[in-house]
Amino acid sequence: MAETFTRLDRRKIRIAARGAEERRRHRRLPLHLHGRFLDSRHQEEKCRLIDISPGGAKVATRVPPMPGDFVVLLVDGLGRLDGRVLRKGDNWFSLQFAAHARKRDRLADAITWRFNMQRLGLEEDRAAPRKEGRGRAKIHFADGVVIDADVIDVSISGAAFACLERPRKGEEVRVGEMRGHVARIWDGGFAVAFMPPNAASASAA
Incomplete structure (x- = not known):
């Protein structure tokens, strides 16, 4: 039973x-x-x-x-x-x-x-074949450094980027209107987990 x-x-x-x-x-x-x-x-x-x-x-x-x-x-x-x-x-x-x-x-x-293109300030890669999750983004770090990265994948809760720079895990970043932190790092790229909008506003204040 x-x-x-x-x-x-x-x-x-x-x-x-x-x-x-x-x-x-x-x-x-x-x-x-x-x-x-x-x-x-x-x-x-x-x-x-x-x-x-x-x-x-x-x-x-x-x-x-x-x-x-x-x-x-x-x-x-x-x-x-x-x-x-x-x-x-x-x-x-x-x-x-x-x-x-x-x-x-x-x-x-x-x-x-x-949905994320405008919020993240993504620049579509017009030279490449049209594909969901393809574009360029400017990523702002807390110390004032700004890098350009290729978008690999994007969702409501996070995004993955390809670039040569290697940020620190846990480092806070801003992409367009969205704030978050570096959640994962691998050779040639990293992933960012976004904060909920209310949490991001509080952090910015």
């Missing part, structure tokens, strides 16, 4: 972990990109993202479509997104994307990249 309870407990833990991961993956982020959409009546309207996750988005527009309508959303920097309208207001609507897991993963990477 005890073994049965243990198996059930482990199963509940796995289910809860998967649910927590899914909630993290579908966290809505404010991302104000312009675009247009085509509704089921083949009418095209200009629009602007209010927020977005890999599972859906809230969109501002002059003439929102009706709940239940299937729309094709074209957003600068994110491409084509298909989905069905869930709710609408006077000048907005929300929709749920119709996408398979692989496309949602790619969309999650694109959303994260676009």
